[in-house]
Amino acid sequence: MSPYALKLAIRHLLSHPGQTALLMAGVALGVSVFIFMSALIGGLATLLTLRTVGSIPHVVLERPDRDPAILSPGASARVVLQKDLSRRDQIAIWQPVLPIIEGTPGVTAISPQIRGSAFVERGQAVAPVGVIGVMPGKLSAIADIDAAIVDGSGSLPADGILIGSVLARDLGLRVGQVVRLSSDRARARSFRIGGIFTLGIASADRQAIYMNFTTARALFDLSTGISRIEIKVEPAIGAPGVAERLRRSTGLKATAWTEDNKQLFEGLDAQARTGTIIKVFSLVTIIVGIASAMLLSIVRRQSEIGIMRAMGASKGLVISIYVLEGSLIGLIGAIVGAAAAWLVLLPLPPVSQVSSGDLPIDRQQGDFLLAITLTTIAAMLASILPARRAARIDPVEAIGA
Amino acid sequence: MSAGSIFAVTGLTKSFGEGETQTLVIKGIDLSMAAGEMAALLGPSGSGKSTLLTILGTLMRASGGTHTMLGVDLMHASEAQRTEFRSKNLGFVFQFHHLLPDLSALENVMMPAAAAAGRETRAMRQRATELLDAVGLADRREYRPAAMSGGQRQRVAVARALINNPVLVLADEPTGNLDRESADQVMDLIRSINQTMGSSFLISTHDEHIAAQCPRRIELLDGRIIRS
């Protein structure tokens, strides 16, 4: 790429300002489509992930499974481990585990829980519920129950419970009323409804009941153990890694939220692929546009190219001129398009604050540099074919000597 | 090739097309030129003047015969070698000026040198300025071709042919598009350059008036030399 090739390329572009501007505008449009798609697909993924992971635990620690299993498969002697039904599914020794979890990078919240099944009885009406016993101060560690309270308060005295709004409606319950809970451990006692919450998740609003950790311990007849430890991590997408570390460091069964949400990831993946196809098409459009414009301009400048070749210009010089010309159109068009896209996306709110109905466009995920790089490379590739064709022009034919 | 000659062709032939449609256009030409010589190439339309100049200028290969210049066997040289040889030793002026429309007169004159070097240098600019002065266009250096007259353009084209100090300038009807006055200006210019710089000129023309200004006369008829 000689300085002379660059000079001639720039001179050509400047000599036809209208055509140059039009080509660059086309490239800029393609680039902004590319960036817009990246930002939209990325923003959608972020939004869906945020919505999904917002109120669920990212990693759940439980007692390891003791399911029946064949040990050492393939060996001639079969050794079978049978499920141990004599013990409760509980984490018996859990206090020493908490500091280990707290010390694990990425963990942002921990909630040891006692869980169990129970029935709510009110008069003749009976409804099955899942009881979640949480430690004081940990009510909103996983799902923000405090913020979801629509009636009453989120404090959990020993005889208080919080119920979901759907359950409240079904059984006609209100804050301050007393209901009876009988657990699957055949224990029963009365509770006062301290608050009603609406999480927006149907199953939780219908079946979840929050109560004090200590009260739950008594209701489910657990002397020391707990049912599970729920954990939040940051970023949520790092949950599988954290789960793997915890599995090794605690020996407990660790389940990341990603394992239970395969569909979400399939959906996000399909979305990303759709975005990739659109981006590839925008690049192909740029390539086709630049290649055809350059071919036309080379036909028009046939005699100029011929005279240069006749005067001793090498094929390499001719190729350089046209590849540089195409690359410059690509580079400048891409920068203009990226800058325009940046300005257009600038006033949009961050994805976490997008109101429903608006597109969740995340400028951070706009892939600006990638778009500029790919476009410039595409433009360069697009100009190689026309440039080689220019270099093959026969000076004698072109000059018509 | 006699001592002092710059090129020599012997038994030179050129045919176009294949098989049935093949036509022999140059039918065996022996020709050489001495350094500093200035010759007119005459002949009726279709006699092969442009074809011969194109072959001598290494823009096209002959079909048969020998072609040597400055000791180089141009018949058997590679395309890249011929391009380099052309750039160093040959200059061209065509009937149509073929100036690059995006470049100024000065830049057009520098073009053959800059294309070979890959950059424009101060020395080239200096030389191009001298040449434009020599062709009487000192005040038109920054003009684009579109802003010049036909005669001025052709004088720029002559200056361009000389930028690399060529041993031989091949001019194919250089005055064919010019009126008598402009044609005489261009011929005066060529003659003075031939005398001061020593480049040889081979100039094809239909115009006896032009031919009369050249010390040597080469006549073509139907692909053969009938007088040299």
Ligand SMILES: Nc1ncnc2c1ncn2[C@@H]1O[C@H](COP(=O)(O)OP(=O)(O)OP(=O)(O)O)[C@@H](O)[C@H]1O
């Ligand atoms: N590329 C080509 N293919 C086939 N025939 C050609 C080609 N170039 C030239 N010819 C033929 O060769 C012959 C000589 O052509 P040339 O252009 O050399 O003549 P010329 O002497 O320059 O004529 P003019 O004075 O009209 O310019 C013509 O009959 C022409 O048709």
Ligand SMILES: [Mg+2]
């Ligand atoms: Mg001719």
